Amino acid sequence: xxxxxxxxxxxxxxxxxxxxxxxxxxxxxxxxxxxxxxxxxxxxxxxxxxxxxxxxxxxxxxxxxxxxxxxxxxxxxxxxxxxxxxxxxxxxxxxxxxxxxxxxxxxxxxxxxxxxxxxxxxxxxxxxxxxxxxxxxxxxxxxxxxxxxxxxxxxxxxxxxxxxxxxxxxxxxxxxxxxxxxxxxxxxxxxxxxxxxxxxxxxxxxxxxxxxxxxxxxxxxxxxxxxxxxxxxxxxxxxxxxxxxxxxxxxxxxxxxxxxxxxxxxxxxxxxxxxxxxxxxxxxxxxxxxxxxxxxxxxxxxxxxxxxxxxxxxxxxxxxxxxxxxxxxxxxxxxxxxxxxxxxxxxxxxxxx
Ligand SMILES: Cc1cc2nc3c(=O)[nH]c(=O)nc-3n(C[C@H](O)[C@H](O)[C@H](O)COP(=O)(O)O)c2cc1C
Numbered sequence: 308x309x310x311x312x313x314x315x316x317x318x319x320x321x322x323x324x325x326x327x328x329x330x331x332x333x334x335x336x337x338x339x340x341x342x343x344x345x346x347x348x349x350x351x352x353x354x355x356x357x358x359x360x361x362x363x364x365x366x367x368x369x370x371x372x373x374x375x376x377x378x379x380x381x382x383x384x385x386x387x388x389x390x391x392x393x394x395x396x397x398x399x400x401x402x403x404x405x406x407x408x409x410x411x412x413x414x415x416x417x418x419x420x421x422x423x424x425x426x427x428x429x430x431x432x433x434x435x436x437x438x439x440x441x442x443x444x445x446x447x448x449x450x451x452x453x454x455x456x457x458x459x460x461x462x463x464x465x466x467x468x469x470x471x472x473x474x475x476x477x478x479x480x481x482x483x484x485x486x487x488x489x490x491x492x493x494x495x496x497x498x499x500x501x502x503x504x505x506x507x508x509x510x511x512x513x514x515x516x517x518x519x520x521x522x523x524x525x526x527x528x529x530x531x532x533x534x535x536x537x538x539x540x541x542x543x544x545x546x547x548x549x550x551x552x553x554x555x556x557x558x559x560x561x562x563x564x565x566x567x568x569x570x571x572x573x574x575x576x577x578x579x580x581x582x583x584x585x586x587x588x589x590x591x592x593x594x595x596x597x598x599x600x601x602x603x604x605x606x607x608x609x610x611x612x613x614x615x616x617x618x619x620x621x622x623x624x625x626x627x628x629x630x631x632x633x634x635x636x637x638x639x640x641x642x643x644x645x646x647x648x649x650x651x652x653x654x655x656x657x658x659x660x
Contacts, residue, residue, distance in 0.1 A: 309645035310617040311610070315360070315624060317566045317600070319531030320480055322404055322624075324360035326613060326638045329569075329604050329626035330408040330483065330537070332365040334378040334420035339434060341368060341381025342390045351394055354631055355403025358638035358649060360624070362403055366410035366485050367391075369463075369470040373411035373491065376420040377434050382407060382470045388477050395478040406481030406535065407474045409467055409525065413491030414440035414452035414500065441494050441501040441508065441517075447577055460507055460517060463491065467521045471528035482525055483535040484518075484565075488574030492518045493539055496556065497548040497575050515556045519563045526564025535602075536560050537569040540590030543578035550590055554597040567600045569626065582606060585616065592621035602626055610641035 312324040335346045347364075354362045368374040368381040381387050391407070398405045412418075416438040417429050428450040429435030439459065440452035455463070471482055486492035494500040495517045501508050507516055518536075525534055538557065542548040557568045570591040573580055580586075587605035595601040603622035607613050613625040630637050642649035643659060651659040 309614050309642075311614045311625065312642045312646055317481075317533035320404070320533050322360040324358075324638070324642070325617060325624040326359055326641065327361040327602065327624055327626045328354045328359045328363060328631050329628040330363040330365050330485070331628050331632070332375065332379065334376050336378050336380055339377045340386065341371070341374065341379060341383065342386050343380045343394060344390065347380065347390075348394050348397060351405065352397045352401055352403075353635040355398040355405065356401045356652060357631065357635040358642060359631070360404065360638075361406055361481060362398065363406045363408050363481070363483055363626075366408050366412075366490070367470070369409055369411055369466040372416055372436055372439060373413075373466070374416055375412040375490075376418055377429060378420055382409065382473050382477075383466065388473045391474070391477040391479070399478065404480045406483050406533075407477075407479045408483040408485050408537070409470050409474070410485035411463060411466070411491040412438070413494045414438050414444070414446050414449065415489055418449060440491070441503050444500055444502060446489065454503070457505065457507075463517065464520045464524050468524040468528055471525045475528060475530065475532065479532070481533050481535060482529050483537055483569065484521055484525055485537050486518050486521075487537040487539040487569075487571045489539070489576070490574070492521060493548070493575050496552070497542055499542060499544060499547045499576050511552060511555065515559060518556065519559055522560050522563040522565050529564075533566040534564055535567045535569050536565045537571055538594075539574055540570050540572045540587065540594070542575050543573050543580050544576050547576065550593050553590070554594055557594050557597060557599045557601075561599060567602060567623070568594050569602045569604065570594050570622075571604055584608070585612060588616055588621050591616075595620065595622060604628070610644045613641065614645055
């Protein structure tokens with residue numbers, strides 16, 4: 308049996324394989340109420356039926372102001388909790404395992420979804436709001452955010468805790484804290500976006516404080532469910548967040564209760580990134596070398612490539628995003644390719660090749 312399709316145990320949960328679906332925003336809560344609907348149900352259940360060991364939801368905002376766009380999904384109220392409960396139930400009925408990515412967009416909130424024009428911040432007249440951030444430093448091209456007060460920082464931690472409790476009630480198997488891609492927790496981590504001089508800014512211990520408080524809060528509500536933390540391994544920018552910082556903070560996150568570090572990169576400032584096949588795998592390898600359980604993501608598009616990432620000890624699991632949008636059955640195809648057989652649904656067996 309391939310490594311990719313061997314099971315992995317994270318805390319109290321066994322995942323049937325190590326090929327997972329990365330979080331992907333759908334920007335499709337058309338009513339602007341953060342309630343996931345039929346699109347999300349079909350999208351996530353198709354991915355689960357496609358054979359992945361774990362399907363992660365899109366970034367689900369822990370508060371209204373934490374949404375990237377007005378159409379983002381959320382997990383802060385009863386209607387959202389009920390809608391997620393229905394989706395989780397369907398994924399479970401299909402034999403899948405599903406995690407929620409808990410997120411706060413910080414200074415990158417209140418922006419237009421990718422296919423709406425013009426790009427950039429949504430004005431108040433169109434339902435936008437003032438974004439909050441560690442410091443009043445705008446992401447280039449976006450409106451200037453308001454710096455969070457110390458009281459408001461504490462509220463962010465409470466919002467993550469409450470969203471975790473809702474997620475657990477909705478039946479999610481796994482929780483992921485989104486601390487990558489230049490969203491709020493990454494904004495606190497990076498000196499490029501955090502210029503505070505209080506207990507949440509300055510030295511690494513201070514910049515990491517909000518993330519660690521959030522991980523502890525999520526851990527406390529998560530029971531024995533695995534808690535993953537998505538980090539950007541680097542800002543790809545001189546003077547920014549580095550892979551060395553990532554390795555140190557990953558260890559602190561584990562002490563705070565994280566079970567796996569999901570290593571991505573970038574997003575906090577515009578940067579030139581030399582993308583290519585598996586371009587973020589070395590970052591995951593550095594985190595794993597620091598003693599952490601880690602997953603790799605980013606332009607992993609072939610079965611053999613994914614298997615090699617695991618065989619070379621550079622990650623414990625692999626995530627795919629765009630390949631799974633192209634074909635939600637990608638995990639079944641890859642399993643068939645690597646192991647000669649795959650658990651195709653009986654209804655689809657005649658298509659197995
Ligand atoms: C449509 C789309 C939406 C995404 N939304 C999220 C998101 O909500 N949270 C996140 O952490 N990453 C998000 N990403 C990044 C993916 O999780 C993944 O890291 C990235 O696409 C690289 O993997 P790939 O080369 O397999 O696509 C998104 C990517 C795509 C294509």
